[in-house]
Amino acid sequence: MNSAISSENDVNDEDGFERNKNTAVLSRMALNDNKAGMKGLDKEKINKIIHENSVGSKFYENERKKDAQVDARIQKMLEQVEKLTPEQMETSLCRTNVILKELESSRDLSRTIVHIDMDAFYASVEERDNPELKNKPMAVGGSDMLSTSNYIARRYGVRAAMPGFIAKKLCPELILVPLNFGKYREVSAQVREILAEYDSNFSPMGLDEAYLDITSYLKTKKSTSMANETIIKTNALKEQDEMNPSHQSDEKIGSGTAAEEVVNEMRSKIQQVTQLTASAGIACNTFLAKVASDMNKPNGQFYLEPTRESVMEFVKNLPIRKVPGIGKVTEKMLNALGVKTCQDIYDNRAVLHAVFSSVMSNSLLRICIGIGSTILENESERKSISTERTFRDISNHQEMFQKCEELCEALEADVKKADVKGMTVTLKIKTAAFELHTRSKTLFYPVGCKSEIYPVIADLLKQELAANKGQMKLRLIGVGLSKLSNAGKDSQQKSLDYFIQKVKAKKKSQDTDTLASSIKNSEYHPDSSLTSSAVTSSECESIQTTDLEDGGQREIVNGANASTTSSNEEPSEHILNPCNDAADKEINCPICEKEFNDLCALNKHLDECGITQNNKNGYLEEHTEIEENNSVNNNDLTQQITCFTCPLCNATFCCQDITLEKFNTHVDSCLNRKTIMELVKSESNYANSDSEKTKTKRNSKTSGPPRKRQKTMSKPSRTIDKFFK
DNA sequence: GGGGGAAGGACCA
DNA sequence: TTCCTGGTCCTTCCCCC
Numbered sequence: 001m002n003s004a005i006s007s008e009n010d011v012n013d014e015d016g017f018e019r020n021k022n023t024a025v026l027s028r029m030a031l032n033d034n035k036a037g038m039k040g041l042d043k044e045k046i047n048k049i050i051h052e053n054s055v056g057s058k059f060y061e062n063e064r065k066k067d068a069q070v071d072a073r074i075q076k077m078l079e080q081v082e083k084l085t086p087e088q089m090e091t092s093l094c095r096t097n098v099i100l101k102e103l104e105s106s107r108d109l110s111r112t113i114v115h116i117d118m119d120a121f122y123a124s125v126e127e128r129d130n131p132e133l134k135n136k137p138m139a140v141g142g143s144d145m146l147s148t149s150n151y152i153a154r155r156y157g158v159r160a161a162m163p164g165f166i167a168k169k170l171c172p173e174l175i176l177v178p179l180n181f182g183k184y185r186e187v188s189a190q191v192r193e194i195l196a197e198y199d200s201n202f203s204p205m206g207l208d209e210a211y212l213d214i215t216s217y218l219k220t221k222k223s224t225s226m227a228n229e230t231i232i233k234t235n236a237l238k239e240q241d242e243m244n245p246s247h248q249s250d251e252k253i254g255s256g257t258a259a260e261e262v263v264n265e266m267r268s269k270i271q272q273v274t275q276l277t278a279s280a281g282i283a284c285n286t287f288l289a290k291v292a293s294d295m296n297k298p299n300g301q302f303y304l305e306p307t308r309e310s311v312m313e314f315v316k317n318l319p320i321r322k323v324p325g326i327g328k329v330t331e332k333m334l335n336a337l338g339v340k341t342c343q344d345i346y347d348n349r350a351v352l353h354a355v356f357s358s359v360m361s362n363s364l365l366r367i368c369i370g371i372g373s374t375i376l377e378n379e380s381e382r383k384s385i386s387t388e389r390t391f392r393d394i395s396n397h398q399e400m401f402q403k404c405e406e407l408c409e410a411l412e413a414d415v416k417k418a419d420v421k422g423m424t425v426t427l428k429i430k431t432a433a434f435e436l437h438t439r440s441k442t443l444f445y446p447v448g449c450k451s452e453i454y455p456v457i458a459d460l461l462k463q464e465l466a467a468n469k470g471q472m473k474l475r476l477i478g479v480g481l482s483k484l485s486n487a488g489k490d491s492q493q494k495s496l497d498y499f500i501q502k503v504k505a506k507k508k509s510q511d512t513d514t515l516a517s518s519i520k521n522s523e524y525h526p527d528s529s530l531t532s533s534a535v536t537s538s539e540c541e542s543i544q545t546t547d548l549e550d551g552g553q554r555e556i557v558n559g560a561n562a563s564t565t566s567s568n569e570e571p572s573e574h575i576l577n578p579c580n581d582a583a584d585k586e587i588n589c590p591i592c593e594k595e596f597n598d599l600c601a602l603n604k605h606l607d608e609c610g611i612t613q614n615n616k617n618g619y620l621e622e623h624t625e626i627e628e629n630n631s632v633n634n635n636d637l638t639q640q641i642t643c644f645t646c647p648l649c650n651a652t653f654c655c656q657d658i659t660l661e662k663f664n665t666h667v668d669s670c671l672n673r674k675t676i677m678e679l680v681k682s683e684s685n686y687a688n689s690d691s692e693k694t695k696t697k698r699n700s701k702t703s704g705p706p707r708k709r710q711k712t713m714s715k716p717s718r719t720i721d722k723f724f725k
Numbered sequence: 726g727g728g729g730g731a732a733g734g735a736c737c738a
Numbered sequence: 739t740t741c742c743t744g745g746t747c748c749t750t751c752c753c754c755c
Contacts, residue, residue, distance in 0.1 A: 053740095057739095058741095059741050141742085144740065144741065145741060145742040145743085146742095148738095161742085162741080163741040164740080164741090165741085207738085208738080324736090325736070325737085327737085329734085329735060330735075330736085357749075382745080382746095383747090385745090386743090386744065386745080389743090390742065426731095426732095437732080438731085438733070439731085439732080440731060442729095
């Protein structure tokens with residue numbers, strides 16, 4: 001087995017690092033020339049420039065840390081390998097052979113999959129619209145980050161995902177063009193229109209890539225062609241027919257030539273319409289088509305014959321980094337095991353199977369024999385939605401909460417556009433040292449409005465600040481939602497309905513007095529992750545002035561001001577207390593609107609709602625929908641409006657008998673000034689079989705400062721599997 | 726031990 | 739001086755039953 005961590009420039013132990021830290025180029029920061037137009041570059045020179053302009057920066061230090069973590073993982077992995085007994089290796093080998101046999105039997109060579117990839121898409125669009133840029137090194141993006149570069153710039157080592165200032169060092173004459181997504185979307189739509197002619201179910205991957213399955217198209221083309229041929233044949237002499245070998249081209253329709261012709265035609269059409277070139281790969285599955293599309297870039301295509309022999313030959317010497325899903329970390333880990341090509345995967349399959357997860361191991365086995373997915377995913381339902389911003393480092397809490405608020409506003413807009421809602425709210429932060437953290441909270445119902453999201457985000461940020469004793473410098477904040485559902489009426493209706501149904505169901509099975517007593521006696525947990533507790537400005541102050549554990553007193557730019565100046569006290573408290581924020585916003589409530597998520601704010605709102613009596617009908621209309629126990633005729637709106645039941649105590653009211661003010665008083669007494677979340681928590685004490693109980697308890701336990709996760713050697717994380725499923 | 730939430734990380738365009 | 743944004747998937751840890 002190859003020695004681990006032997007990459008040319010990396011240093012693995014502390015001593016090694018100290019010795020080399022001014023000269024070593026981190027592999028994870030080195031030029032990735034795995035991109036078209038970047039072959040034969042002077043990597044050493046380019047890496048030197050990258051290194052010189054990065055070393056010592058916070059970003060570099062963080063990369064170094066991450067690199068060390070990967071090295072540690074590799075070290076553990078190798079120790080694991082060392083310990084493998086011959087018996088274990090034998091077993092592992094047997095298992096992989098069984099898997100390979102199964103995979104082989106499932107090999108599908110019948111589909112013709114095309115991967116279309118626009119060449120240097122954004123850059124080409126800009127060049128097309130501004131011909132002056134042609135023949136000059138140019139890149140699209142800003143000084144912070146490039147999205148892509150043209151092929152001339154690539155000769156200097158300038159590529160996507162490179163910060164602009166480093167690109168400028170590599171190529172001082174580089175022209176930077178700002179992004180113009182509107183334009184790229186337009187061109188992308190034109191391309192998609194063409195692709196749809198060949199496969200209406202094609203699968204777009206971003207703006208500049210797509211997979212198509214042209215098997216049906218080829219078949220149709222073949223039968224059309226055959227029909228034409230029949231007409232020709234009837235008109236021609238049989239002898240002539242036999243003597244004319246060109247008729248044998250029929251046999252090729254549906255095979256290489258026909259597919260190649262079709263893809264050629266497709267690319268020509270794209271060029272005609274957009275004046276841009278595209279490259280393509282034609283193979284029997286998405287994995288091979290994707291790799292193939294890179295073979296003759298730019299403006300070229302590669303056809304891989306659908307035979308086992310051709311496929312095996314194709315993958316044999318394929319560098320693992322060319323495989324979609326294998327990034328710099330996985331590559332480094334595999335390299336440490338002596339695996340550089342797909343053939344190496346096959347040769348080392350027993351070890352790989354022993355040290356990697358089954359998901360990873362199986363994916364590697366599929367790769368090494370060239371098996372991939374033949375099913376194109378249609379635009380699948382999105383799973384999450386988020387927005388984030390990078391800014392200059394900030395340490396002022398008020399600014400942080402302000403940013404969160406702005407982001408929640410932006411998220412709300414996106415969420416509305418996407419017509420979704422989410423159960424899990426996630427706060428993402430990147431510290432000034434580039435450390436990335438996420439904190440999330442799963443609610444009991446989907447949310448989508450700023451007034452619903454922000455209190456949760458503020459709570460998460462507040463907890464994070466508390467965990468860090470107020471000493472945080474952030475360079476990025478992101479907010480997001482996951483566990484999405486459509487924001488249609490049904491899900492909108494869920495919020496209070498959910499609780500009401502739960503409480504009612506519980507009440508049916510529990511003694512009412514016992515439940516009421518439980519509510520009354522339940523303890524209020526201000527730190528619960530499910531309640532929106534506030535940090536007072538004085539707490540905030542104490543947090544901010546605390547020394548750091550690492551001994552140094554980190555620079556606090558505005559920290560002291562944020563907590564001590566009178567001008568900051570009010571906004572600070574406002575921002576730190578989600579209740580405050582929520583209460584004065586238009587939040588959907590059980591009385592006047594369809595949903596409500598922050599229950600602290602709900603309480604406040606109920607006070608206001610009671611005063612605003614003209615909401616009465618609104619409440620009743622909504623409430624009748626969620627009240628299923630009322631004996632009303634669902635077809636009779638008048639009847640629906642007349643009767644409803646308190647979700648907490650089952651008391652029935654008629655709209656003639658109660659005003660919202662009265663109702664509010666009633667709810668206040670029912671809730672006992674606690675949140676519904678607390679109610680559910682208390683309720684959970686009675687319902688051992690209730691799965692939500694688990695959720696509530698768990699959440700309350702995991703509230704407060706997030707637990708420290710133990711850093712352990714883990715098997716590499718793999719998104720790789722999705723390419724081979 | 727399994728289920729599920731939280732958190733972190735790899736990877737992609 | 740300066741290293742993005744938005745998304746998916748996988749894994750581990752931990753709690754609870």
